[in-house]
Amino acid sequence: MTLTRRQALILGGAGVVGAGIVTVPISGVSAKSASKLSDRDMPRPYGTPLTIPPPLAYQTTVDADGVTTRHYTMTQRLGSAKILSRLSTPILGYNGIFPGPTIRIDRGTRAIVRVRNQLPAKHPTLGHALPTSTHLHGSASLPQYDGYANDLTLPGFYKEYHYPNFQPARSLWYHDHAVHFTAQNVYSGLAGQYLISDPVEKGLLPQGQFDVPLTISDAMFAANGALGFDDREHSGLWGDVILVNGKPWPVMKVQKRVYRFRILNASVSRSYNFRLSTGDPVTVVATDAGLMPVAQTVGSWRHGGAERYEVLIDFRKYAVGTRIELRNTSNENNRDFDHTGKIMRFDVVGDTVNTADPTWNSIPTTLATSHPMDLKATDAVKTRRFRIKHDDDTNIWTIDDLTWEEVIASGFKRVMANPALDAVEIWEMENSSGGWFHPMHMHLVDFQVLSRNGKPPFAYEKGPKDVVYIGEDETVRLLVHFGPHRGRYMVHCHNLTHEDHSMMLQFRVGLGADEEDPNDPITAAPAVWDPVQG
Template sequence: MYSGLAAQYHLHDPVERALLPQGRFDVPLTVSDAMFAADGSLAFDDNSQSGLWGDVILVNGSPWPVMKVQRRIYRFRLLNASISRSYRFSLSTKDPVTVVATDGGLMPVSQQVSSWRHGSAERYEVLIDFSKYLSGTRIELRNQSNKNNVDYDFTNRVMAFDVTEEPVNIADPSWRTIPTLLASSTAMDLKAGQALKTRTMRVKRDNGRWTIAGTTWEEVVNSNYQKVIADPDLDDVEIWQIENSSGGWFHPVHIHLVDFQILSRNGKPPFPYERGPKDVVYVGEDETVRLLMKFEHHRGKYMVHCHNLPHEDHDMMAQFSVGLKKGDIDPNDPITAAPAHFEPD
């Protein structure tokens, strides 16, 4: 991923087509950072497995790009593809953006924010209204950073938008529409009272190794892939409480299979911009988050890991099972589920 193997594919449906800008006004922004050696090759230093912080910010692979925009609303799909860095994005004008979707799709209600904290692998979709700026104006997307990142002279800058005189097609109502009500989803319709169980998991560095829920991936391998940190039945609803008692690290924790609803962070409501279906949660310094999720559609074993990739690689990854009893054959085992077979002509 550090070498650039990260991209977006976009899913469309009639609901978002009716609500949000489409086509050239629906723009992927994949943000990452890198450090380069004198000969232009990528350099790598993971600071004793704590993380890599580059001094160059890339958007869709280009350093600090500039995009020409019309005087209308644009939809940007922001993915943080940095292997460690987290961002706090804001506009140079201090104007708010409107968040319309999170990792798992549209939020129930759009949210206006003047900045947002964005960890690795999180996705936020935002609307920026350029109609209020005169042509010739430059608006910058900036990074105010967060605790425990390593910042350099220009890591506070991400990209810029130059407002042009290109005529706006006002027959397309999305040019100036900021929708409020968006869409429901399984995760956001869940109620905490439906949960059958609450599980508590700690994320911490233990004897120099990154652990999650008291385990490492090596322990999973050594168990012949039998060790699981949770074993909900199919269609069970659970609360997972993830605790980071360190002031020295943040962890973007990614749970496979499910989308979840963030119930609380340190006992308070989640930030406005994260009130949508999520599959990565920023577990900041000294933060405890409570997540509500339903394990539906698929039985099998799924991973949960930190998305700071040096943390994940050393060795902050575990697995949980869904709908499997002890000793059951995993129907989705990647080795045996779909064995290769020969089809003669």
């Protein structure tokens, strides 16, 4: 086969993407196991309690203008997770744990997060180099603090990320975004939740111990308890063990009251279709970018990689001792195993309920209308169309036949679009890759899903989003307001093996191609040497 210039760039430019034949996952594929564990080491569902990641400590300063800033420090380092009963699992973790510490912060309070890379030079089992780039997913950060894939922090260095936190209340998450190895690094543990609150959300929804972050992922294990990694020739990784907050199929004791769950799909590739074992509905109150205008009652919902859905579950009507499972009926183009239909279990207990808390029995209907849900399609000044594809010759995933390698080869100038600052546009994305689903993420912006295959969006996605699930042969139309910053931001598939190989491009907001960029994502705020090692 004669290589085109584009294929030569892809295969040779970064030195990490190889040609090959993709093994296509067949809808409904089921198998006993992906792990190499012995039967006695394989975890059993509902054998361990749910744990909640600890909060991250901080110091506070107030400047002369009265602006409050919280200062955090997290260290990326090797850790050891107790996932299996007899074996330890080496991980990479923020502060050495998975999920990383939870950051909870009020809207309007700024944050500066120092992320120290104290990882070894190479991954201890997979062998790739370990520079990192931390992305606060869902934050309208300046480009130099957005976790741009090639804005790398080497081991022994740190970078301070500045987060404005001016957006309405929402569930964000932070994760590694290092070019070409995002999948391996996130899978190894570099992820955690970051939650912004505001008075509107606090007045409507449960708080404190009844506001529960759930980070859901899947994993496979080697015989010695280490994480296995098989992305099936860059098509996707599907593990046979479901983890919730780092524990396999855990159990949570719940009171007879309403709970709020912030559910993040942090899996590398797997999508879920969640529902309760009782058949009772849940109430979806928030999507990726915050509160929905109107709460939606659903019996199930499709949940792609990196999407966040906040749901209320009402345990009041269940008798003490009732056991309720959160289950997964999966979606087309996943790979399922014996127990991937199970997620976790809730056990109803008879603890005294604090009825002075008005949220204990409240299921709000009207929530909050915020940007971009107040936009209309007629506000758009331009419509752009993009096709998501797979190149069978190079085994590369593309957007409009372009790849991140071509962005690199252009000196990071090549863009898929150049919207003006504050422009409103319609972006139409068509999945023509054949036999796959793609959770597509746009950095910087929130968007409204206008339609799916010409029909209204699903009830549960009628809120502000930054990731959209595009199933096989689906076309979605998105209404996007580009702001509040100028500069370059990434668009990519959040099946992280697709992103790494190489379904990622960038758009440029409010800048000409050769215009000087004071917020260059690579050079404006580089990492610095960490004088404190270890």
